[in-house]
Amino acid sequence: MFKRNARSAAVAALIGTLGATSAFAQEADTQKLERIEITGSRIKKSDATAESPIVTVTAEELRQSGIVTVEQFLNTLPQVTAGLSSQSNNPSSNGRAFIDLRGLGSNRNLVLINGRRAMGSTGGGTVDTNTIPTSLIERVEVITGGAATAYGADAVSGVVNFIMKKNFKGLELDAHHRMTDRSDGKESSASMTLGGTFEGGRGSAVFGASFFKRDSIYKGAREFSAQASTSTTIFPNGSIGVGTNAPSQAAVDGIFGANKCNQNGGAAGFGFNPDGTLFCTGVAGNATREVVNYRGPESHIATRFYPDNFSYNFEPDNALVLPMERWSVYSSMDYEVNKNFRPYASFQFTNYNAQSELAPTPAGGTTGFFVPVTNPFLSAEARTLLAARDNPTATVSFSKRFNALGGRTSYNTHDVGQGIVGASGELLGDWTYDLYASYGRSVQNESQGGNVRLPRVQALINAADGGASLCAGGFNPFGDAPISVECQKYISLEAKNLTTVVQKVIEGTVTGPVVQLPAGSLDAVFGLSYRGLDYDFKPDSGLQPGQVAGFNEQNPVKGELAFKDVFAEAVIPLLRNVPLVKSLSATVGARVSDSKLTGKDSSFKLTMDWAINNTVRVRGGAQSAVRAPNVTELFAPPVNNFPTFTNADPCTNTSSYRTGASAAQVRALCTTQSAVAGAAGYVQPSSQANGITAGNPDLMPEKSKSFTAGLVLQPTRDLSATIDYWSIDLKEKIDAVDAPTIVQRCFNRDGANPNFSPTNEWCQLFSRDPNNGGVIKLVQLSRNQASQKISGIDLGLDYALSLQQLGSLRWNAVATWTEKNKQQTTVLSPVNDFVGSIGSTTGTAIPKWRASLSTTYSWGDLSVQLLNRYIDKMVNAETVTGGSPVTNTGTAATWYHDISARYAITKSITVRAGVSNLADQQPRLYSPNVQANTDPSTFDVLGRRYFVGLNAKF
Template identity: 40%
Template sequence: MNVTELRSRLLGSTMIAGLTVAAASLALASAAQAQSAPQDEASRIDDVVVTGSRIARQDYAATVPIVTVDEQDFQATGSVTIDTLTNDLPQFVPAVSSTSNNPSNGGQANLDLRGLGTNRTLVLMNGRRIIPSNANGTVDVNLIPSALIRSVEVISGGASATYGSDALAGVANFILNTNFEGIRFDAQYGVTDRDDGVTQSYSVSMGGDIADGRGHALFSISRSLREKMFNSSREFSSISGRSGASPLGNTVFDASNLPSQAAVDGYFGGTGLSRTQSFGFNDDGSLFAYEGVRNYKSPGGIDFDGFAVPGTDYGYNTGALNYLQLPLERWNTFAAVSYELTDNIEAYGELLMTDYQSGNELAASPAAGSTGFRVPVTNPFITPDLAALLATRPNPLNSFRLDKRFTDVGGRNSMNDYGVYQGTFGFRGDIPGVRDWTYDIYAQYGRQEVITTQSGNVSRSAVQRLLDAPDGGRSLCAGGFDFLGLSRLSPECVRYIGRSAVNTTVQEQTVVEASMQGGLFTLPAGEVRFAYGLQYREDTFAFRPDASLAQTNPIVTRPDGGTTGGSEIAGFNPSQALVGATNSTEAFLELLVPVVSDLPFIQQLDLNLGYRAANFDTVGLTSSYKAEIDWLVVDGLRIRSGVQRAVRAPSIGELYAPAGTTFGAIGSPTATGLGGDPCDRRSSYRTGPNAAQVTALCTAQAAAAGAPGYSYTNAQVSGIASGNPDLTEETADSFTIGAVLSSQAQSPWFSGMSASLDYYSIEIADVIAPIASADQIQSCFNANGQNPTYDPNNEFCRLFSRDPLSGNIFNATERNDNLTSLKTSGIDMQVDWRVVMEDVGLPAWGNLSLNVIVGWLESRERQSIEGGTFVERVGTIDVNSAGQTQTFPEWKSLTSLNWSNGDFGAGFRWRFVDEMTVFNSNVVLDATSYFDMNANWNITESVSLRGTVNNITDEQPQTWVPGVQANTDPSTYDILGRRFSIGLTAKF
C-alpha cells in the first residue's frame, strides 16, 4: 500500500469515526429528555418509512419526486416479468428485457432510470439491496418474487446519502407483502392473436401468525414460463440483421495483390466494378459481386434473398434466425419469518431463492476480416472461375482471404441457468427508555451462480488446418472443407470444427448493517428526528470461461504475407477469466428538523438533511449528502425541493475486466451521414469538402484504405475492450423542486383529485466509459473538430489499427476511463382522480378512477469523449457504447382509467411514446400509442377472474434500417402485437 492509499484509508476511517461520535453526541443530548417526553405507544403504530429516507414518521410525505405502482398495475399488463410495467413509466428508459436478443444480457431484466445506465439505478427489495447480477453491479429484477409485490416506489435523483453507492439516477424499491395472511393461489395464461408467444405463471402463497401471535411466517413459490419466438414470425422483423458474412463465403482481395481490372470487368461483363470490393461464391463455383449484386445465383430462402436486391450491396439476412422473444422458465421461492423474543427484541429472517433459464439465439458463426482465414492457391476446391482471377494478381501464388458463415454447425445458442439465493437475518425492536427509538441490525448474504452453455462456435485453427491441407482436409474429416458456396460439411467435419463451451459465473454479496432511528428532542415547530447507521458491504465476482473461449493462438505471418492466429474461437466473443472483489465501510446520518410551523402560508416547514461517508478499498473515501425541504403551504398544497450529491464507486468489471474481443457498431457509409468507415469511397468523408485530407489520412493508416476503390461493407469493426484499475468514482449532483396538490374541494367531482408536478436536473461527472469504436473513428476523421489537421498520430487515430492488406479497421481499443459527463433534466407530472358516479349525478354504476403519469424531457446531453462538446439527445433514439438502445422521447406517458362496481371492474390503459429521430440520420419515427384493456370479476369472496387485451389495435412497432434489433427497438416498441391473458386468483 502506497502513502496515498494509506492516507485515504486513514482519512476514511477518521470520517466514519467522526460521524459515529456525532451521532452518539446527539443520542446523549436527547437522553436527558427521554424520561420526561414519553411517547404514546399507539402513535408509533402508523409510523412509516417512504423510499428515499431512513426516518419513520407519521403521515410521512416524500420530499423527492416519487411514483408508486401496485399489484393491480402489474396484473393489468398480463406479463410474467416485472420490467414490462416499469419500462412503460416515463421515468424509465427501456433497457435489456425479455425481447433483447442482441444485445442480450442473458435473459435478465434490468431497469434504467432516466437513461443514465442500469448500473446507476439502485434496485432495492424492502429497502435492502439485492445481489447484483453481473460484474457491473446491475440488478436483475427477475429475481424478485412478483407474486408478493405490494408496490414499487420509484424516486428520481441521487440517493447515495441514504442507500450508498450506485443510486446516481435514483432508486426503485420493490416492497413485498411480508405480512400476508391466509392462502392464495394464482394462475395466468397469455397468448398473442397469432397463437404464439405463450406465457404462463402459477403461484402459491401462505402466511399467518405463529406462536400464539408472537410471530409471523410466510412462504411463497411461483413458476413462470415464456415461449421463445423468432424474428421470422413477424413481417417487420423477418428481414433484418444485414451482414456481409454469408454461408456462401466471400473474399476481399488483398489491396497490394489485386486481380487485374480487365479480368474483373471481363468476368462480370461490364465496367465500374471495384477490384477491392467483396466477391462472393455462388453454389456452382462461379463468383458474384457484392456491389450491385451482380451475377448472384441465390440458393433460395429468406436468409439468402432478404437483402439480395439489384442495385444495392449484397447482404445475408441473419435476423430471421434470431429470437424475437427470449424463452424463460423461472422458479421463485420466498420465505419470511419473524418472532418476538422479548417486548423489545424481534428476530426476523428472509430467504429468497430463484432458479431460471433463459438465453439468446444468433445466426450461425461468422468469421470475417480479422477473424477470417487464408486459403492457399493449392487448395483443391478452388474452381476454374476463381483460379482465373487469382492468376491475374501480381503475386499469383499468394494466399487469399476467406470470410465464411458456418451454417452447417448450427446457430449460435447461449442458454443461461441462474441459481440465486439471498438470506437475511436480523434483530429489530424498540430501545427501552429512550423516547420512541428503534433499532435494526441485520446480516445479509447472497450468491448467484450462472452456468452458460454455448453451442455453434467454430475453431478457427481447425478450419485453417482444413484449408491448408493439400487434399482440402479430406484426410482430416470425411469430405474435407469445400469452402465455395454452401459447404454441406459431413457430420465428421462438423464435429472437427465445431465447439461448445460452458462458462461459469459466481457472484457474492455480503452486507452487515446496524441502524437506529427515532426522535431526539422537540422544537417549537415539532420534533427533531434522526436515523443513523453503519454498514459493511463486500462484493466478489468470478467469471471462468470455457478453455476454448479463453484460448488464443500466436499470430503468425505466412510466407505469402498473410497472417493467421489470434482468438481460437469464431462465434461468441472470446473471453478471459475475471476475478475481483470490492468492499466498503460506511456510516450515514439523517436528520429531520422542523423549522417553522403555524404561520401564514407556512403550516409546516421541515428540513431533511443526510450525509454518508464511505471508505472503499478501491477509491478510498467518498462523501455524499442531501438537503431537502418539505413545505406545507396550506391544506392541500405542499412544496418539496432538494439537492443531492451521489457517488458511484467503479464496479468489479469496470476495474478489472481483462482485454476481450468486441465488435463495435459503426453503421454504414452514406453520402450525408457520419456512419461507416470514413475511408469507404462512398462515405460523406471521402466525397465532402475535406476529401483530399481524408484520403491522405486513410493512406497514412494503410495504403489499401486510401485506394480510390476502397469499400467496407460491414457495419461493425473488431476491437479490444478492457477494464482499468485506476478508475475513480463517479459523482452526480441533482436538484429537484415540485409541488403536491390534494384537493380540498367539497364538490364530489373534485374532492378525490390530487396531483404532483416536479422538475429534476441530474449531472454526472467522471462518467466511467470507454471511447466507443464509432466515436474513435469519427473523431480521428475530425467529425466534430477533434483532428483539424487530419494528423495520423492524433490521440483518437492511435486507438485503432488497419490491416495493411485490406485496409479494414481492427483492434479498436475500448478501455474504461473517467471520460465524460451526462446531463438530464425534465418534468414529471402525475394526476389522480377518483369519483363516485352516483355522487355526481350519474347512474349508480360504481366508481371511476383516473391515473395519468407524464414525463417531459427538457434536456439530455451526452459528452462522448473527454473535452468534447455536449450533444443534445432529446427526441432521438441511439445506441450506446455497450450496444444498448437509449430512447429519449420528449414526451412519454402512461394513462389508466378504471371502473369498479361491486364484484366487477374494468380498466383502459394508454401508453404513449413521442416521435423520435434516429440519431445522426434523417429518419423520423412517428409518435406511437398503444391501447390496452383489462377486466376483473370477483366470482365469490374467495375466487376472482381477470383478463387483459394488450395492444388492442395491433399497432406495429416503428421500424428503420438497420434498427437496433429486428429493424426496431424491441424494448421500447411493442413487437408482439395484439395479445390476450386470463388469470384466476383464489384466496382462503
C-alpha cells in the same frame, strides 16, 4: 394505473391526446397515526410524506396489466428508460432484466427488497429483477430524486424498492396465461402464497412459490424483423477477397461479361454460389457494378441492398423473444420475543434459464482465414481468376458463415439466492434499532453452441488433401458442400462459462427522537454498514483471443470490492401552525463511504417539506451521490468486441468526409491506412467495427448532484395532482468513446486532427484490414472522461368520480417532460443534447414526452380499465452528432392502448382478462437501430396479445 391512497399525490397533467411523459408522486394517508417509512428516507414519520418524486405500483395493478414479468411493467413507466431486458437477444443480457432510471444506466440506481440491497448478478452488483418473486410482491416503490444518503452512495438516479408481503394470512393461488393474436409468444405463470400468524399474533410467517414460462419467437415470424437493415460481407457459401492483388479486368470480364464486375469482385469480393461457382458481389450505389451471376437461394438475399450489392439476410435466424423458464421461492418469518427483541429472517431463491440465438457464426475477413492456391476444392473459375493476379501464387483472404453448425446459441442457467437474518426492537426511551446480515450468491452457467475454432478451420484449408487426414471427408469451404459430422465436431466448440457473484452485507441502524423543538420532535437515524462483493468469471479455455469466432472472445475476470459506510439522517421540524405554514421541516443527511480501492467519498442530502395548508404542499431539495467503479470496469482484461459502426467510416467514397472541403487530405489518410480504404469505390464492408475493450484499474468514482422542487395539490379527497422539477448533474462519468467518434476524430472530427496525420492519437486507436479496408483492433477503454446533465418535469393527476348507484370512475395520469439530456464524452467533445432522440444501443431512447393515462370504471364486483401509453417522436441520435437524417432515420410518435377487466365471482375467486396493444401497433422502425430494425425494449415487438387470469384466496 397507479393506486393512490387518500393523501396521495399522483403526477399532474391530463395526458389524453397530448401524450405527455413521465411523472409521479405519492403521499401517504394523513388519517393514519402510525409512523410509516416511505422509500427515500429511513426515518418513519406519522405524516409519511415523500420529499422526492415517487410512484407506487401495487400487486393488483401488476396483475390487471396482463404483464407477467415485473421488468416489462416497470419499463412502461415514464421515468424508466427501457434498457437490456429478459427479451434482449443481440445485445443480450443472457435472459437477465435490469432497471434503468432516467436513462443514466442500470448500474446507477439501486434495487432493494424491503429497503435492503437485493442480490446482484453482475460485476457491479446490478440486480436482475427476474430474481424477485412476483407472487410475493405487495407493492413496488420507485423514487427518482436520488437516494444515496439513505441507501448507498451509488443510488445516483434513485431506487426501486420491492415491498414483499409480510402480514399475509391464508392461502392465495394465482394463474395467468397470455399469447399473441398470431398464436405465438405464449407466457404462462402460476403461484401459491401461504401465510399466517402464531403465538397469538406475536409471530408471522409467509411462504410463496411461483413458476413462469415463455415461448420463443424468431425474427422471421414478424414482417418488420424478417429483413436485415445492416449489411454483412460474410455469406453461408463463402467469399474471397483479393485486396490490391486483384486479377486483371480481362480475366474478370471473361467470367462475368465486359465491364460488369470490378477487378476485386465488389464490396464483398467474389462470392461463391451453392455449386461453387463465383458471383460478383457488386458495389453499393453503382448501377454498372451490380450483383452478377448469383445463383443462390432468394432467402439468402438481404433485399434492402440488392441488386446493387449482395448481403446475406441473417435476421430470420435470430431470436426476437427469448424463451425462458423460471421458478422461485420466498419465505420470511419474524417473532416478537419482547419489545426489545424481534428477530426476523427471510430467504429467497430463483432458478431460471433462458436461451438467446444469433445467426450462424460469421468467420474470416478480420479473423484471418487465408486460402492457398493449392487448395484442392477451389473451382476452375476461381483458379482462373487467381492465376490472373500480379502475384498468382499469393494466398487469398476467405470468409464464410458456418450455417452447417446451426445458430449461435447461448443457454444460460441462473441460480440466485439470498438469506437475511436480523433483529429489531426498542432501546432506551423511544429509540429503536435494526441490525441484520445478508448473504447472497448468484451463479450463472452458460453453454455456447455454434462457435468455430479458427486455427482448426485454417488447418483444414491449408491441408493439401483438403483436410481429409484431419477429419472424415475433409472440408470444402466453397459453396454449399456438406460437412461431415466428424468435421463439424472438429471445427466447433461448445464453450462453457461460469460466473459467480457473492454479496455480503452487515448493517445496523438506531432511530429515535433527539430533542423536542417547538414545531415537533427532531428525529434522527444513525447507521453503520459493510458491503463486500466478490466477482469471478471463468470462461471456457477455448474462448481465448484468436482461437474462436462466434461469441466474443473471453478472458477470466476476478475481483473483490468492499465498502464501509457511516451514515446519518435527521428530520428537523422548523415551523408548525403559523400563518401560511401548517408544517415546515427539513431533512438533512450524510454518508461517508470508504472503499479499499478508491478511498473515502461522501454524499449529502438536504430536502424541505412545506405544507402551506391541507391543500397545498411544497417539497424539494438537493442530494449528492458517488458511484465507485465496479469489478469489470476496473479489472476486465482485453477482449474482442464488435461495436456498432453503421455508415460511419469517413473513407467510404460517398461520405461527407470524402466529398467535403478536405476530401483530398481524407483520401490520402485513408490510403495511408489501407490502399483498399483509399480506393475510389471504397464502401465500408460491415456495419460493425472489430474492437477491443478492457478494464481500467485507474478509474475513480463518479460524482453527481441532484435537485428537485415540486408542488403537491389536493383540493378534495378525490383529486390530487403534483408537478416536480428534477435535475441530475453527473461528472467524471465512467464511459468509453464510441467507435464512430474514435475513427472520425482521426479524420478531424471536432478539430481533433487538423493536419490529418496518421500518427494522431485518435488514429493510433485502430487499424484497418488490408484486404477489405474495414476498421479493426479499435481500442475502447473507459475513463473518467464523460459528463451528463439531465433535467425535466414530472406531472401527474389522480381523480375519482362517484357515479352513485352506477359505480365510479377513476383517472390516473403520469407523465414526464424531459428538458435536457446533455452529454459530453470527453473534454474535446461537443456537448450534445439528446432529448427527443433514439440511439443504436440499449437505453438510449429519450423522448421529450412520455406518458400513461388509465381510466378505470368500477361497479360492484366488476372493474374495467383502459390504459393509454404515449411515446413521443424521436430523431436518430446520429443526427444529433452530425449524421444525415436521410440515412439516420428516427421514429414517429406512438400510442399503445390496453384494455382489461376484473370480476369477483365470489369473495374468494376473481377472474381477469384483457387485450394488450389493442390496435396492434407495430414497432417503430429506424436505422441504425438497436436490433430487429427497432428498439425491442422501447417498442412492442409482439403485437396484439390476449390474456386471462384467475386468483383465489382462502
